[in-house]
Amino acid sequence: MLERDRQLVEQWRDGNTGRGEELMAHYHRYYLSLCWRYRIKSEDDQVDLYQEVLIRLMRVLPNLTLKSSFAGYLRRVFHTAVRETRTSTHLAPIHEGIVNDGPDPDQPVRDQEIVAAIEECSEGLNDRERSVFSARMIEEKGFTDIASVLKVSLGNLHVIYHRARSKMRRCLEQKGFRV
Numbered sequence: 001m002l003e004r005d006r007q008l009v010e011q012w013r014d015g016n017t018g019r020g021e022e023l024m025a026h027y028h029r030y031y032l033s034l035c036w037r038y039r040i041k042s043e044d045d046q047v048d049l050y051q052e053v054l055i056r057l058m059r060v061l062p063n064l065t066l067k068s069s070f071a072g073y074l075r076r077v078f079h080t081a082v083r084e085t086r087t088s089t090h091l092a093p094i095h096e097g098i099v100n101d102g103p104d105p106d107q108p109v110r111d112q113e114i115v116a117a118i119e120e121c122s123e124g125l126n127d128r129e130r131s132v133f134s135a136r137m138i139e140e141k142g143f144t145d146i147a148s149v150l151k152v153s154l155g156n157l158h159v160i161y162h163r164a165r166s167k168m169r170r171c172l173e174q175k176g177f178r179v
Contacts, residue, residue: 005070013061020061023070024054030071033138034078037131041119052081114177121171129164136161 005023012020024031031053035046056077057064066073122130131150135141147157 002066002069006066009061009064009066009070013064027071027074030139031074031078033134034075036119036138037134038082040082049078049081053077056081117172117175117177118168121168121175124167124171125164129160129167132157132160133164133168 008019008023012023031050032046035041035049040046040049053074057074064073122133125133128150132146135146135149136143143154143157143161147154150157152160
């Protein structure tokens with residue numbers, strides 16, 4: 001993965017914008033998981049922040065050398081952009097979240113109901129459960145990777161993950177969703 005990321009960054013730096021698009025497309029789900037983790041729910045705010053992150057990446061691209069995967073670098077740029085954007089613009093503080101102004105006419109209402117229910121149910125998870133659930137279900141990381149990041153044993157991680165899934169299932173079923 002690291003070698004692939006390095007090659008794409010080098011080609012992007014050399015003027016091949018298609019490689020930059022490929023790299024960003026590869027990490028798009030990861031970007032969305034970061035938005036979810038920071039409670040950036042409005043699609044407009046996600047797009048604005050994505051553009052800010054892309055601008056920051058373009059500024060440093062001539063000097064960018066990857067020592068680890070692009071995901072780690074993207075996370076640092078994202079975090080800095082969120083922190084600076086939230087102090088200077090309309091974005092709400094992390095603990096308040098960002099409220100969606102209403103239904104998007106381009107999306108089915110049912111999809112929005114499911115997303116809203118998942119977001120609401122995730123509030124019932126503690127921070128560790130939410131992190132594990134997000135890493136596994138949204139970022140699609142393996143148990144070994146998650147355990148090493150959180151510095152817990154695999155057995156403990158499986159217990160945390162099982163509890164998080166059980167809580168989410170119960171909550172979604174109470175809201176009328178079949179899980």
